[in-house]
Amino acid sequence: MNKEAKNRMECSEFEALLAEALDDTLTAEKRQVFDAHGQSCEVCGPLYAEAWEGLLLIQKLAEVEPPKNLVHNILAATSGKDAVATKAEVEKLGWLERLGRSLRPQMAGLLHSRFAASFAMAFFSLSITLTLAGVKISDIKNVDFHPTALRKSAVLSFTQVEAKVTSYYENLRLVYQVQAKVRELKKNTAPAPGTGNENRQQNRKSVPQDGGRPKQYENYSQERDGSLMAETYTRHEGAQI
Amino acid sequence: MRVYNRRIYNLCYRFTNSPDDAQDLTQEVFIRLYRTMGSYNLEKGAFTTWLTTLTRNLLVDHFRRSKQDRVTDSMDAGLRDEDDSISLGDRIEDPRPNQDDRLASKETQKMVQLALARISPDLREAVILRDLQDMDYKEIAVVLRVPEGTVKSRINRGRMELARLLSRNKKQASNE
Numbered sequence: 001m002n003k004e005a006k007n008r009m010e011c012s013e014f015e016a017l018l019a020e021a022l023d024d025t026l027t028a029e030k031r032q033v034f035d036a037h038g039q040s041c042e043v044c045g046p047l048y049a050e051a052w053e054g055l056l057l058i059q060k061l062a063e064v065e066p067p068k069n070l071v072h073n074i075l076a077a078t079s080g081k082d083a084v085a086t087k088a089e090v091e092k093l094g095w096l097e098r099l100g101r102s103l104r105p106q107m108a109g110l111l112h113s114r115f116a117a118s119f120a121m122a123f124f125s126l127s128i129t130l131t132l133a134g135v136k137i138s139d140i141k142n143v144d145f146h147p148t149a150l151r152k153s154a155v156l157s158f159t160q161v162e163a164k165v166t167s168y169y170e171n172l173r174l175v176y177q178v179q180a181k182v183r184e185l186k187k188n189t190a191p192a193p194g195t196g197n198e199n200r201q202q203n204r205k206s207v208p209q210d211g212g213r214p215k216q217y218e219n220y221s222q223e224r225d226g227s228l229m230a231e232t233y234t235r236h237e238g239a240q241i
Numbered sequence: 242m243r244v245y246n247r248r249i250y251n252l253c254y255r256f257t258n259s260p261d262d263a264q265d266l267t268q269e270v271f272i273r274l275y276r277t278m279g280s281y282n283l284e285k286g287a288f289t290t291w292l293t294t295l296t297r298n299l300l301v302d303h304f305r306r307s308k309q310d311r312v313t314d315s316m317d318a319g320l321r322d323e324d325d326s327i328s329l330g331d332r333i334e335d336p337r338p339n340q341d342d343r344l345a346s347k348e349t350q351k352m353v354q355l356a357l358a359r360i361s362p363d364l365r366e367a368v369i370l371r372d373l374q375d376m377d378y379k380e381i382a383v384v385l386r387v388p389e390g391t392v393k394s395r396i397n398r399g400r401m402e403l404a405r406l407l408s409r410n411k412k413q414a415s416n417e
Contacts (some may be wrong), residue, residue, distance in 0.1 A: 019378070019393040022400075049402065056374045057353050057407060067264055071243060077268050078275040140337025188401035 009037040010132070014044045022055055245289075246271075249296055255369045256300050257307075258358035266303060272298050286383060293374065294384045297366060304362055356406040364399030371396050381386065 014037050020026050021034050038048045143152075254263035273295060281291055357365060369379045369391075372379050382389045 015397065016390065018397045020396075047397075050401040050404040051397050052400075053404035053408075054368075054373060054402070057398065057403055058357065058368060061350060061353055061357075062253070063247070064251050064254050064263075065245055067260070068268070070250065070264055070267060071246055073264075074268050074271045129251070149366065150376050159296070 011037075011044050014038065014041070015047065018048060022051060084187060098164055103195050245292060248253035248289075248293070252293070252296055252298065252369060252374060255354070255357060255373055256362075256365060257303065258354055262303065264306075266296075266299055269299055271301065287380070290376075290380050290383055293370065293376070293380075297384055300366070301362075351401070352407060352410060355409070356403050359400055359406060360402045364395050364402060366393055368399035368403070372400075 014034065017026060017030065018036055026034060038045045105180065144153075243327060244315070246267070250263055250267045251269075253266040254260060255337070256264055257266065270292075274292065274379075281288065285291070360368075367381060367385065369374045371378075376384070376387050378392050381392045385392060387395075
């Protein structure tokens, strides 16, 4: 029956053009032939009517409003599901592997044994140094890391250090001044040149008691003028004779 | 996401005839979209076609899980019975004015939706993509992975089955 040509169109061709006919995209000539075949063919006519009816029915279906929470659920599912899965995976891992995952791939190599040993040594050194310096890690929690607070802290620290340095040099200066005054006083209270013979006699008496050991070195720090050293040299020669 | 949310939900709802399943499937579509977004290649086709293909694959999986093919088989048997009971002349008569009047009510829309859910899945998806999603034959052929001629044939057969099923329901309702 399909092979039978009716009004220059076969049933198979009619069926093939059915979709275009319902879309109304056939050319005028083809549409005329198509309609003629549909009206004359007992099989194809009902097919067209049923297809047309079905098209009208389904096109009458209104668009359904999705649930209001759908978008929220999708966002929760797409943003939370991975987090839950990752959390479950992470809980199975050891702390070193978790640390490795938290680091970037470029930094992951730092967890090799040689680097890890170096870091451990550096950490212990730092912790010992901080302990000896009196720094407590718990105090860091109380530090305010706001830029303004950090600036104030830095200025305060600088001022304190500056005050300490200034005070140190002032004290040093005072010490030098006192030493200079003491020297000056010693110079002023030193015996006059005329009294040198008494010293010489006293020295001569004391030489045999000390076994010939020169005594003048004890006076070097007190008096270093050339005249005294010359006298001492003369006294030694006498002792040797 | 908000652009395609409504489209995907409607596609899923019309195919499954279940608001809950449609919601779950829509979520599943977007989760899969989120995971496989990197595999989308613009040169292979429009994003809408790609997304519809993804949705269709999930719908097919869902259909296989829910074993709806039994319902379809029984419906086909019913259609064959109905073909014998209604004369050709009755079906040739144009029932459009009556159907238009009835479609104004929600009850009629429910009937159309039920009838749509009962036709064969191959025909149903072709009809939905064409008449409800406004896709052209070429795009549908890409989504369903069948030739364009097969797409047209399935659409025609789907529309016809829908009309027959509703006609039978109409007759049953008038008898009661």
